[in-house]
Amino acid sequence: MLVVTTEGIAGYRIEKVLGHTFGVVVRSRGLGGNITASFRSLFGGEIKEYTEMIEDARKAAIDRMIQNAHAMGANAIIMMRFDSGEIGQTMSEIVAYGTAVIAEKE
Amino acid sequence: MAYFLSFYFGIQLMIVIAAVAGTLWYRRRRLAQRSNQPPRGFQRTDEIFIDPTTGIKQQVWFNPRTGERFYQTIES
Numbered sequence: 001m002l003v004v005t006t007e008g009i010a011g012y013r014i015e016k017v018l019g020h021t022f023g024v025v026v027r028s029r030g031l032g033g034n035i036t037a038s039f040r041s042l043f044g045g046e047i048k049e050y051t052e053m054i055e056d057a058r059k060a061a062i063d064r065m066i067q068n069a070h071a072m073g074a075n076a077i078i079m080m081r082f083d084s085g086e087i088g089q090t091m092s093e094i095v096a097y098g099t100a101v102i103a104e105k106e
Numbered sequence: 107m108a109y110f111l112s113f114y115f116g117i118q119l120m121i122v123i124a125a126v127a128g129t130l131w132y133r134r135r136r137l138a139q140r141s142n143q144p145p146r147g148f149q150r151t152d153e154i155f156i157d158p159t160t161g162i163k164q165q166v167w168f169n170p171r172t173g174e175r176f177y178q179t180i181e182s
Contacts, residue, residue: 001151001168032129035122049129052159063175070173 001066002076002103009076012103018072022097023064027057028090054092058082061096074100144176145169154180 002009029037029049037049061082069077080098087093144150144167153166163181168174 001170001173003153030125030129030132032125032127032132035125036129048159052133055158059177066168066175067173070170 001070001074003062003066003080003098004076004078005080007079009078009103011106012076013106014078014101015104016102018069018074018100018102020097021065021069021072021074021077021100022095023061023066023068024093024095025057025060025064026087026091026093027053027060028092029053034090054084054094057092057094058096061094065096065098069098069100072100074102076101076103142179144178147171148174148176 002012008014033049033053037047040047040049065077065080077098078101080096083095083097085093085095148167148169151166151168154163155166156163162179165178165180167176167178169176
């Protein structure tokens with residue numbers, strides 16, 4: 001499954017546009033991660049616990065977006081974007097979305 | 107009073123230690139769960155990224171039948 005952030009794919013012709021596809025995930029750190037992160041924030045620098053949470057969320061969002069596109073019969077996703085938000089004070093939401101297409105090699 | 111305070115702060119300390127120990131256990135288990143062999147039916151893609159929390163380089167595999175993805179450790 002080709003996933004690109006551009007409108008077209010070099011060397012490919014877009015045969016059919018199937019519609020939008022997305023993958024969404026909401027994650028939060030556990031109590032231990034929040035305590036460790038709050039200790040780390042006292043000294044500054046990267047908060048690895050939250051980086052790990054967002055990285056896991058990014059992977060899960062992409063995986064779900066690709067599975068949705070696959071279920072639609074697409075073999076590529078163009079114009080892929082990420083969006084993020086917060087729910088409450090401890091939960092993060094990541095959305096990966098794009099346009100599912102059928103692309104043929106030129 | 108001193109007995110009550112030491113009991114109170116002792117419980118607090120135990121909760122913090124248990125929470126941090128749980129986090130460390132979770133992270134260790136997460137690293138151990140990284141299987142390095144892609145299951146059958148997966149195809150290698152050109153997608154490679156470095157996990158920002160571990161610094162480990164990962165290769166992405168794709169199953170064209172189910173649409174699933176698999177992350178393979180290729181370098182530590």
